[in-house]
Amino acid sequence: MLPLPRRLKRWFHRFTLADQSYRFLFEPGPEDEVVAVDCETTGLDVSKDDIITIAAVKVRGNRILTSEKFVAVARPEAKMNAEAIKVHRLLESDVEGGERIRQIMRDFLHFVGGRPLVGYYLEFDVAMIDKNVLPLIQIELPNRMIEVSEMYYERRYGNAQPGEQIDLSFVRMLHELGIPMLDQHDALNDAIMTAEAYVALKDMKERGVRFSRRRGESSGA
Amino acid sequence: MPNSFDAANPPFDRLSEREIDGMRDAIDIGYFRPGEYLITAGEPVESLFVIIKGEIEELDGDDLVALLGRNDSFDTRATVQGKGRHAFRARSETLAYLLPNAAIQRLIADNPRFGAFFYLDISRKLEAMAREEADTQQGSLMRTRVRDLFLQPAEFIDAADSIEAAGHRMRDINSNTLLVRDGERTGIVTGMNLSKAAVLHRMPIDGPVEPVVHFDIVSVDEDDFVFQALLEMTKNGKRRIVVKRGEEIVGILEDIDLLGFLAGNAQVVAGRIERAKSKADLVIAAREISDQVRTLRRQDVRVEVISEIVSDLNRRLIAKTFALTAPPDLRKRACLIVMGSEGRGEQTVRTDQDNGLILAEPVDQSMLDGFRAEFTAALEEFGFPPCPGNVMVRNPFWSKTADEYLADFHRWVAAPDENAMMNVAIFYDAAAVAGRVDLLPRVKDALIASVRSEKVYLARFAHAIEAFETPIGLFNNLIEKDGALDLKKGGVFPIVHGVRSLALEHGLAETSTVERIEKLVHANVLRADFGRDLKEAFHFLTTMRLDNQLAERAGREAVVRTATLGSTQRDLLREAFKVVKQFRDFLRRHYNFAMF
Structure with a gap:
């Protein structure tokens, strides 16, 4: 069977949602709000690998609400360090394996609500999340998806000459936006940097500004 | 995040x-x-x-x-x-x-x-x-209370008093701000308010002061922290706030004094000394010099820098006093010197007067006597207590002609009793402050020449460091007496005097202990790393001593209670005393104290 387009799936899922208490996922979120999300995983194979950490921050207009962040460690044994324990106050003994990730997903869904999700190669993160959400509510995430690398491509290469080398790497994108690199491989930092890129790119689009060809920076208004 | x-x-x-x-x-x-x-x-x-x-x-x-x-x-x-x-x-x-x-x-x-x-x-x-x-080490700047600041006096006038009367009152009390009583209300009026009223608004100066008074005053309690006062000032956009003790107004805090406190107002004090026209003007400056020490230390300014600033201000003050009290004839023929810690530039908390006069030639006796008494009394008025050892201009022994000093030096070296050696130590640290400053190097060179080749004399001179024990045991444990340690006798004095002895032996012209150590290292008398240790120990001990003096307020004892020290400070103190002990061992060998 061909994969259904998400929009169609969304319509379909509205009726197949197992637990109707999750109906809020289909309600539109607060206006002008999105959630930037990033997962740290044990590998890149969705069927075999697991989520270690999942982090999300809300973005309201041009403001990144790091004060209302969501961070959870699903596989503490893979990330057993003081930082993780401090952030989640979850110790291994608290919740066992499967129940832990189910609880995290329930919390995550409530945190996100109906807001669109923003991510960098979001498809992968969402696939990872879907894998864990499916047993819970029998549907995939119905939220609208905003792909930051696409926004970047459009602002940076939208009028690319044929044959121009295209580099959509995360590091390159942040560099061209002048956003300082935080410690990578920390889901929260990645989510924050993604959110920073999102607000900057969104503003460039609104103002009709593109990256200048010569300097690796935006060309100002 | x-x-x-x-x-x-x-x-x-x-x-x-x-x-x-x-x-x-x-x-x-x-x-x-x-x-x-x-x-x-x-x-x-x-x-x-x-x-x-x-x-x-x-x-x-x-x-x-x-x-x-x-x-x-x-x-x-x-x-x-x-x-x-x-x-x-x-x-x-x-x-x-x-x-x-x-x-x-x-x-x-x-x-x-x-x-x-x-x-x-x-x-x-x-x-x-x-x-x-x-x-x-010594509390934070922000732990200071308003009462520790310099406050303008709380002087009241009545709202019905004239602008002219207010102006005269300001001049009389040497303050730019007056409090104004108007029935139940209290207000503030400044010199600037008066000037504007008279000049810009052409108000009659015999009219009442009331219209130019600001009655929207802001107050703090004298027990409030300084930062609260600063907060009130910035919050209310006030340059002056009144300071209360309970309900009573005890002074006025001006932003300039607060800033001076925050910044250290050495420049302000120096300027005030410069401009002084009378001894009365100098009284204020003298008080401010002592306030500087606490202010600077609170800001964690290093003690050697504080000493430098304070010694410089003291010398300016003393030079100005000389200019105000010495007859012209004396100024042309006499060199005013400061000795002891003042001469070494190591003054912090005010100590006794240690000063003298070198005359180029004999002068009129009654004129000299008059000056001696007036000068010493003036300094006493400024808060320099008379020297118990009477090392003062007032004492003819310390104000005489260069030739008379030279004759003394021969006696001091020939019959080196304790007094004679103390005199050598005091004079060797002398620095010229005012008048014929060229006289001092000549006289001092003669002193150096007469002792530096006298090995036995120098050994006796240096031996004074054995007068007090350094409070550290064989195993580098601190030895307390009644839970206390004497920083001066056990640490500062052996360093200062040991270094002084070596400096004298090598004919150094420097007076400060640190500069002497540096010269001794340069002359290969002390190893470079030991010289560094010695300087650090000296700085540490003088810092702790000053912090102690400031904390004790009344007492000038350089005694530190070990129970009040943190473990790091204890360790550093032990290290410092260890260096002193090594230095004493070095001097013992160098001067062969065993022969005494």
């Missing part, structure tokens, strides 16, 4: 781990497009901004005041006052951390060092604080 907010960036480096975590949880990030205003002048401000990326223009009206970049924070003033005077506008695409005011205010209240940054920033003293050393 873990990691991303850089807490090493001042002023956040003053926060504890717990405070940083709390702060991070409250932070948001804002994005601002070019031309967008982050702060509009006069509008309420909700957060402090710390720039992540981009450029921000600080604007005063249309004027660009500053261009801010990564890690810069603003607007501290608006954070304290709720709204800002300057506008802040994004020049390029900008990301900034938004630190909610409420959280900042809480930290200001809880963490004095963090709070100090904000208030000092407002006072344009940010730079000074940023360079401040991290370790504070």
